[in-house]
Amino acid sequence: MLWARCSQSRYGNELTGRPRWQDVHPSRQRECMEELRCQVCVQQPSRTELGYLFLATQQDDRSTDSWEGHLTAQPPLCLEHAKAAVEECGHLVRAGAVALRVRLPRLYGVIGTLHRTGPDGRPEPVEFDSESARTPLPYRKRRLTPLFLASQLVRELRGVTVVDLDDLISAAGALRARP
Template sequence: MVHPSRQRETMQDLRCQVCVVQPASRTASGYLFLATRPKEARERDWPEGVLTWQPPLCLDCAAIAIEQCPHLSRSGAVALRARVPRLYGVVGTLYTTGADLRPVPAQVSEEARDLPLPYKDHLLRPWFLASQLVRELRGVTVVELEREIATARR
């Protein structure tokens, strides 16, 4: 898990989520992100337009992340290059007004709890505490990370 402040900073500035100081790896094909293919994803649709709250990575840290992150190693990491990683919205907690007029967490379904709030809908949710930025990846290419690392080292 990435600390919310660190996640926001690295996602906003497109810096590596692991080492924080390096800019994320960027080539003509775009910024480097790691993802796992959802079970319901269709081959021709995925990964174009995928929403992610995982910040991008530099090449060195991407290799380390695949080795050391249990989720990525267990689910099978896919390296993606996104030419247009546009800010989409936020993930967080929706609040409502309680009996004493103070905010209280709203009761939401399990599915809705994990859905990001798009920036275009933020006015419909005046009591929303964001914990992570979300980017929509456009112009996405699936790449072989080992080949990318070898090319960068030459």
């Protein structure tokens, strides 16, 4: 799998700048998804016996038990940055966020751009409608798709429990306040 590359703002080994919620950096997204790290601070995400904390965009046609098997390109989060995400991330603010605890976030595939060999022998991107362009390529089909430039890693969420983010944050605050 070929991976898209782009520059990062770094000071030494530290990333700099504020989170740009809409613009996911390909290598940071990949690192956080592969290692199950918080997508903002690249530290350990929130994890309990119910699993890792993921956020998803609220969808009207989903009931609380229908998140099993959900595909996501959004890495897990620590509690601090989950709170920031629901307050600052545009699509989560507009549509609403659902907090999910996930026991088994399985690697599924990638999102990217399919290429074909052009008339001059060079790769050229294949144009799709916007929905098809966001459809992940499962890893099991990667050998059938030799010219694919990946930009986001995708996980399939298994063992999903819908949780209340405010309750998680309150409980964490109560634990810290104990003497």
